[in-house]
Amino acid sequence: MSAYWRDIFYGSKSLIKGMLITGRQFFKPVVTEQYPYETPTLPPLFRGHIELIGNAESGLPNCVVCMMCQRACPSDCISLGGKKAEGGKGKVLTSYILDFTKCSLCGSCVESCKFDALRYSHEYNLVSFNKDDFIIDLMKRLEEQNRCKQ
């Protein structure tokens, strides 16, 4: 008999506790992010696809075409080309193509770069019906970024 009353007492108590918890949650602010209308603040270490870093003054890529990133890439995503610099020593970058369809975001390319020429972008709006849209020309991307800066 005492078990019967205990059941009723503790049952009611736990029901009230549950109601209070949801009651409190009801008045707390909404945590949903309204995706297309709101842009999230991404953490600094967010790994998007890689992008080139431009020189702060000229906007030209820091890349010296050492090919370390291409060699470091386990999935063979990166293909870059360069030519001899005019009237100077070293090489300048002419094309940098990233095949993002194969990239696993391992980050070996960024790690291997000794010239501060590569970083992760904060690009997360990536969707397409066409596979070719993910073969990204990073030179063009850098140019666009430079244009936006001006």
Add this chain to the structure above:
Amino acid sequence: METSIWHALLYLVGILAFAGLNAAYLGYCERKGAARIQRRSGPTEVGYAGLLQPLADGIKLMSKQLLVPKGVDGIIFRAAPILAMVPAITSMAVIPFSGNIQARAMELSVLLLFALAALAMFAILLGGWASGNKYALISSTRAVSQTLAYEIPMLFTVITVVLISGSLNLQDIALDQQGGFWRWNIFRIENGHFLTMWISFLIFFICTIAETNRAPFDMAEAESELVAGFMTEYGSMGFGLFMMGEYLNIVVAACLTTVLFLGGWDCPLGLIPGVWWFLIKIYILIFTFIWIRWTFPRTQIYKLLNLNWKILIPFSMVNLLITAVLIKVF
């Protein structure tokens, strides 16, 4: 009371509008309430803050094909959704929204309301049975055993109220509680009824949740085990009518609780009574329904019946006895 044809027409239109508006917008309130409790924002896209969502849902449901699968009992299958709506709307004819807003003042309105509430169960039974689907059949048998069981303590608690008021007329019961919250049946100071009536109120409230097949007692449409229960085979407006019937039953249950226990249209402090107090009370009760639904998980069928037979029925019987003694002694 005047009984011209205009009087009847006015109430017909009024009640249909009230019922339709509630059936449509309680779905919206439910979704918003659920969203807030889970800290989401609910429907926001259609109209300002999603206010046109019920309209969009209605259009979507109406534009779909009313599919009648092979092997169902055609007539009953089509009739069941209508049967889900009709008792709920009919019940509103006798509910006193305020001292002078009541379509039909019947002497036995309490009896009529409970007869109609029992009819609402038939919609589930017939819909589930006619579907020719084992999930639907299990669901409808569950609904019947649950509704039948919960009618017993519900009616016992109603008898206590009827004993106190000495009338089966909802209008009289509400009029008997006018003049401040200390005269409401739930806190009634007179004859010391407050000692037991709050328990009666709790029992009645639990029973209305079970009778309207709401979570945590929604054994009939336990979607994790029975697909959608009796609604499995229904699409388009057949499903829509079942949903509207469900929400209307909640409105009727809230109205009934308000009239029987919370003083109807009476103001808690005895000031300016009116229909707005009635509406405030029923919407607080409906909010509690939603709150409960999104707090507790579904029980099991045997625990549900255990709660009824082991706790609610003995308590309601003892309550009835004590109330009768209190009335006799004082």
